[in-house]
Amino acid sequence: MLLELDFDPAVEDQAIIDQRIEDKVKFWSRNSNHFKKGAEYKMYLEMLPEIKRIMSDPVERKREAASACSIVYDPIDQDLKILGTAGKIDEKVVENYANTKKISVNVVKKRVSALGIKIIPKVDFQITYDKYYKNKPKNVEAFDGMKTYLNPFNKDDFYAFLNPGTLQNMDKLPCDKLKQLAQEKKKNEFYKNDTYSSAGKKVCEACELAFKDESSKTIYDDYLAWCKRRSILDNAKEIAKITDKKMSDEQGDIYIGKLTELLKDRTLAENIFISFCKIEKIEYNPDLYNPGKKEEKARKDAEEKARKGAEEKTRKEAEEKARKEAEEKARKEAEEKARKEAEEKARKEAEEKARKEAKAKKEAENKKRDEEIKKKEEEEKARKEAEEKAKYDVLKKLAIGAILCFLALGGISLMSGNDGSQSENPQAPYQTVGERVGGTNSNINGSEQPVLPVADFWSDITSGEAPLKVQFFDESTDSPTSWNWDFGDGVTSTKQNPIHTYTTDGTYTVKETITNEIGGDTETKESYITVTASAEALTAVAPVPDFSASVTSGEAPLTVSFTDESSGSPTEWQWNFGDSYDIFTEHNPTHTYTKAGTYTVTETVTNEAGQDMETKTGYITVTAPAETPIVVVPVPDFSASVTSGEAPLTVSFTDESSGSPTEWQWNFGDSYDIFTEHNPTHTYTKAGTYTVTETVTNEAGQDMETKTDYITVTAPESDETTSDNTETALPDTEFKSTETVPVPDFSASVTSGEAPLTVSFTDESSGSPTEWQWNFGDSYDIFTEHNPTHTYTKAGTYTVTETVTNEAGQDMETKTDYITVTAPESDDTTSGDTSLPTESEVLTFVNDYQGVSDFIETVSGDSESYHPEWKWDIWQDQYGNRLISFYYYQNNPKGYDSTYFDSEGNIISTKDLELTLVNSYKGA
Incomplete structure (x- = not known):
């Protein structure tokens, strides 16, 4: 529901x-x-x-x-x-x-x-008079001249004319039997060419026309009933003329009795006769010739008034009781609602308080940790500086010692004089101090020799809310020439002093790797950066679904691997692969299609913030293997063991469908129940004419066969009580109308043409329906006009259904593929759904919108000159949804401002939507 x-x-x-x-x-x-x-x-x-x-x-x-x-x-x-x-x-x-x-x-x-x-029923005198006396039934003009042909034979109607003198209830015979009687009578009795035979042949031909099918027979029966009613009321009019347009109670009872005999409904007969007297201005006064009845009538009126007063009192007391109970129920519901709202409010406040306390606690812990990290960094820096200073002091002492040694050795050489014992290569440089002591990277004339670099870095901030922007500073020594940073969240950089933004909360380890021509070094700082979720991020956004398939077409069995490509961090997945109603919850599932067909695939993704769905229509195409037989949609057909008889009538139905159906659904017309047996047996318990529908299904699809007025059930001629019950059964005419269920039929002014195609439908139903319901096949909407006009805006073939109703019941006529609408030759159709909203749909949308209805008046495709400052646009977003935007740009120097609505009429934001313009209604 x-x-x-x-x-x-x-x-x-x-x-x-x-x-x-x-x-x-x-x-x-x-x-x-x-x-x-x-x-x-x-x-x-x-x-x-x-x-x-x-x-x-x-x-x-x-x-x-x-x-x-x-x-x-x-x-x-x-x-x-x-x-x-x-x-x-x-x-x-x-x-x-x-x-x-x-x-x-x-x-x-x-x-x-x-x-x-x-x-x-309420009695509308004019409507009752028109319906039962003045207005002829529909489509009966063909029978108006037939009475002339019947006069030579002293017969009142076709039934009396055809009756061989032995048959009872001629009007209950089926059409084929009545038609047979007419053909036999024409052949056997009217074989000459005289006037008598000519008139007889014409009556027989009229009978064949009247009884050619159930619809024609219904029209004739309606005409016959109207003639009989009119004859009774015309006679009443003649008598009224004689009595100076006055009618006594006894006289009225005679005509009401005749009408009751005809209609089998005393109340209806009284209403018809009273309405007839009112319109014809006949004074129908039951007390005119019977003064003694006046007191009796007054007494009965007083009793009726008292009874109605008691009923009214009882009704009011019941209504008052019901009202008080409803008020009490509403009061309790309001109290319960208020209690739940208070509890919910208290719960949310407690949750919010706990969240804030947790956040404050976490911030304090982060601050403490940052201070500890900073202290450790300062201690580490001081330690390194001390080590570096000590190293420098050692090297300095070594260098001074080396110089002193060198000077001492040089002095000794000078003291010994130049005795020709110098090096064989007088141009060779002196050995550097560094070479002799192995301690520094400088030579005697001050040139630098490269050494292995030492990596180190620091940042301007080590914690904060996402998004967190961090500036990193390289503090490496010994002249590195390249840098490579790993920020711990999958992002790297080769800059010396990079800036990086962390977008997701978490704790990150940062690595810096440096190199020069000698080699490289890496500095790793574990859990160096701590990022917490921002207050805005606590309210997560719903994921955006998307997916791809390893293959989208092939022969059955076709195995397809689906890959989830959704954004927004979904935590749950639901897949429907289009070949069943089953739901699969794997992240990246694999599915095998075993049957040929075109399948729509749907992925639904969920996280804490919500849920969204991506549907790819006709995404997977599976063809049948060459050896696989082609399954066709079954063609329904059926027969019945008997199509007419007295109630209770038991009928055995036999399925005669072709195309190997695997499922059957039957509706026997006397209820809304559906039966699924292959060859069912059904018992009709009430008199009436019933339409039987069989729907058959197999792998390829489904089709339906409807046989209108297929089963005719007549009432038993006499109801005999059993020996167990000696009471006389009362007639049930008190609660039943003799009106028959209407037989639906209709026609169209045109059944094919280019879109937009306007079609006028004409109701041609018999049986005096009082209500009509139409479905034109291009939507689920139901229309209740008697003779509606409908415009088809899209190309396609449409099935039209008319349902007609009166007091006796309801029946439906379906004309499959009745209207064919083709696309205009000038329309450049593309794949997918490019249809536009009709003007009627947009007008409905506008009327339903309550915000600016004071100046939104109408929609017209050609009204720029009428309201040039207004404009409606139809859009489609990346998910296939239709949106409508309203522009009001009168006296707006910026151009225009827009308001966007979804298909439900809600104002929405288009911040995250990718919109494609479909069409505009300018000046609308």
Whole structure:
């Protein structure tokens, strides 16, 4: 019931159910962070596998529908039982109740009927007069001249004309039998060419026309009933002329009795006769010739008034009791709601306080740790400086010693004189002090010799909230020529003093590697940088789903590896691969498609912030192996062991479908129940004409066969009571109307053409329907006009359904692929859904929007000159959703400002959306 599916009757077309589920999933996912309904929508998404399981199982679906009916209808039934304590209820009361409770009048009437309560209809004199006397039934003009042909034979109607004198209830015979009688009569009795035979042949031909099928027979029966009613009322008019347009009670009873015999409904007969007298200005006064009845009538009126007063008192007391109970219930619910809200508020405040305390504690710990790290760094730096100074002092002493030694040796040489014992190479330099002592990298004339560098670094900050920007400073010694930094979060740099920003909270180890021509060194500082989540980051964002497949087409069995490419750090994944309702929760799953087909793949990703879904329509194409036989959609057909008979009538249905169906669904027309046997047997318990529908399914698809008015069940000629029950059964005409269920039919002004294609539909139903419901096949919308006009805006082939209703019941006519709409030759169609909202859809959207409705008036494709300062644009975002933006740029030097709405009419932000313009309604 979360899917808002119609459950009375329940929707049985699995394709429609699947589409509604898909639409709902998109809506729930898109609004899962809604500040009021978000939690509810998330719960629905969690329930999605169970919802799909139930809605794909006819038995489970039926049970769920029954539960929903109980939830919705039980409160209504309780009220109606109180209002209809006398076994009947005025139609005006029904309408008032429906208006008060904001329920459809038809729903309330259905419940009244289900409870066995009789509705006393309102009498509109003019409507009743027109319907039962003045206006002929539809499509009966062909029978107007037939009475002339019947006069020579002294017959009143075709049934009497065809009756061989032995048959009873001629009007109950099936059409083929009546047609056979007409053909035999024409052939056997009217074989000559005289006037008598010519007239007889014409009547026989008229009979063949009248009884060619059930629809024609219904038209003739309606015409015949109208003629009989008119004859009775015309006779009443003639008598009224004689009595100076006055009609006594006894006279009226005679005509009401005749009408009752015809209609099998005394109340309806009285309403017709009273309406006739009112319109024809006949004074129908039951007390005119019977003064003694006046007192009796007054007494009965007083008793009726007292009874109604008691009923009204009882009703008011019941209503008052119900009102008090409702108020008490509402009060308790309000108190409970207030209590829960207070508890929730206290819980959130406690959580917020705990979070702040934890944050303060963590900040104190971070600060303490930073101070300790800084202290250690300072100690380490002082230690290194002391070591460096000590090293320098040693080298200095060694150098001084070396110089002194050198001078001493030089002095000795001078003292010994130049005796020709110098080096063989007088140009060779002196040995450096460094070479003799092995201690420094300088030579005697001051040139530098490279040594291995020593790595070291520091940063301007070592902790803070993300995003944390850190400046690193190289403090390496001994002239490095290259630097390589690893910041611990997967990012590196080759700059000497880089700047790096940490975007995610955590503790990071930093490494610096330096090199020169001699070699290299690495300095690693463990857990050097600590990054905490910012207050804004505590409110995480919902992930953005995306994925790819290792292969998107191939022969069955086709194994596909899917790779999640979602952003926003999802923690949970749900996959549906399009070939079943199963949900898989692996991160990067592998799936094998075993059947040929085109499959839509859906990935739903979730984290603490919410949930989103990516659907790739027709993403995987699987072809059948060369040796695999092609499975075709089955073609439904069936037959019945018998198509007519008295109630109770047991009928065995035999499936004769081709194409190897694997599943069957039957509706026998006397209820909304669905039966799934292959060859079922069904018993009809009530008289009537029933339409039977069989739906067959296999791997390739589904098709439906509907046989309209296929089973005709007549009432038994006499009801015999059993020996166990000696009481005489009362007739049930008190609570039943003799009106028959209407037979739907319709036509269209045009059945094909280019889009936009405007089609006028004409209702041609028989049986006096009082309500109409149309579905034109291009949406789920239902229209209730009698003869509607509809515009198809998209190319396609559409099935049209008309459902007609009257007091006796309801029937439906479906014309499959009835309307064919082609794309205009000038339209450059592209793959995918490029359809635009119709002007009617945009107008509905505008009217539903409450913000600026004072100056949004209408939508027109060619109205720039009317309101040039207004503009509507249709957009599509990267997820395939449609958005509408409204621009109001009158006297705006910047151009225009925009407001964006989603398909539900909510104002939304487009900060993270990539929008593509689809179309504009300028000046709209």
